[in-house]
Amino acid sequence: MSFTKTTEQASKYQHLEQMSVTDLLININNEDKTVPLAVEKALPQIESLVTEITTKMKQGGRLFYIGAGTSGRLGIVDASECPPTFGVPFDLVIGIIAGGDLAIRKAVENAEDNTEQAWLDLQAFTITKNDVVIGIAASGTTPYVVSGLEKCNKNGISTGCITCNAGSPLALTAKFPIEVVVGPEFVTGSSRMKAGTAQKLVLNMISTATMIQLGKVKGNKMVDMQLSNNKLVDRGVRMIMDEISVDYTLAEQLLKQHGSVRNAVDNYKQTN
Structure with a gap:
């Protein structure tokens, strides 16, 4: 051909x-x-x-x-x-x-x-x-x-x-x-x-x-992204702040505790 x-x-x-x-x-x-x-x-x-x-x-x-x-x-x-x-x-x-x-x-x-x-x-x-x-x-x-x-x-x-x-x-x-x-x-x-x-x-x-x-994005955000550097951690904290209306310190604490934006937001909503 x-x-x-x-x-x-x-x-x-x-x-x-x-x-x-x-x-x-x-x-x-x-x-x-x-x-x-x-x-x-x-x-x-x-x-x-x-x-x-x-x-x-x-x-x-x-x-x-x-x-x-x-x-x-x-x-x-x-x-x-x-x-x-x-x-x-x-x-x-x-x-x-x-x-x-x-x-x-x-x-x-x-x-x-x-x-x-x-x-x-x-x-x-x-x-x-x-x-x-x-x-x-x-x-x-x-x-x-x-x-x-x-x-x-x-x-x-x-x-x-x-x-x-x-x-x-x-x-x-x-x-x-x-x-x-x-x-x-x-x-x-x-x-x-x-x-x-x-x-x-x-x-x-x-x-x-x-x-x-496959559900790996929520809204328009990478809620399951890996937190592999400071820039991404900061981005994740700000996503959490936007989603559940908390301050930076609490959002950062939630992110460290739960390991991802999705888990942090879901756990906070379940307990509050």
């Missing part, structure tokens, strides 16, 4: 090295402005995948991201933010990158071309039919990612993807594909730019909407 990789098409800008810094920044920014509009067109696809993830998680399932290079790193970033933000276990949302943890900082040669490793990486987590696996690849052709989803499909595991080329092998493989077509990059083929931004926006939507559906 042949299809057009718009992410690999030539930039519409020429002679970048001759541009002033001002022109470079203006033109990059102008290209970046188009990304949210491309994401908007994919909202129905995103909704379908979020609904599937929420359903599976309510049955005890987990969410896996698999990717190579920038795409893999973006998945790891999103997964790593879920425990501190929403107070969920560290193994509820899991990011896997081709080449292993070494590849987070440094490219691992030929890792993305391995057609067997993704399934092995997933099996290390004892993956089941309750889980959902999202393959992330701007090109939509990364062998590590495509083959991983193929194996998941054969084993009855729900699959989604985030790609920036329409009609790609990855999109055709995923049961719940998300295609955000951002077009050629400012620097030809540099998919860490618009494509990476699009992937980050979609990942934000997926994890945040899912966690809200």
Whole structure:
């Protein structure tokens, strides 16, 4: 099957090295402005995948991201933010990158071309039919990612993807594909730019909407967030002050006693 990789098409800008810094920044920014509009067109696809993830998680399932290079790193970033933000276990949302943890900082040669490793990486987590696996690849052709989803499909595991080329092998493989077509990059083929931004926006939507559906946000606040630094403790104290109308000292005491904003508020309301 042949299809057009718009992410690999030539930039519409020429002679970048001759541009002033001002022109470079203006033109990059102008290209970046188009990304949210491309994401908007994919909202129905995103909704379908979020609904599937929420359903599976309510049955005890987990969410896996698999990717190579920038795409893999973006998945790891999103997964790593879920425990501190929403107070969920560290193994509820899991990011896997081709080449292993070494590849987070440094490219691992030929890792993305391995057609067997993704399934092995997933099996290390004892993956089941309750889980959902999202393959992330701007090109939509990364062998590590495509083959991983193929194996998941054969084993009855729900699959989604985030790609920036329409009609790609990855999109055709995923049961719940998300295609955000951002077009050629400012620097030809540099998919860490618009494509990476699009992937980050979609990942934000997926994890945040899912966690809200699972009850991890109350009102508009992260009531289950982990209190891992002074800034977050202060934020938690102020949430409690707003919710139950107590002063800072009492709110801080309640937070330390009960360990989370949700528990502090619930316990106070039950006893007062």
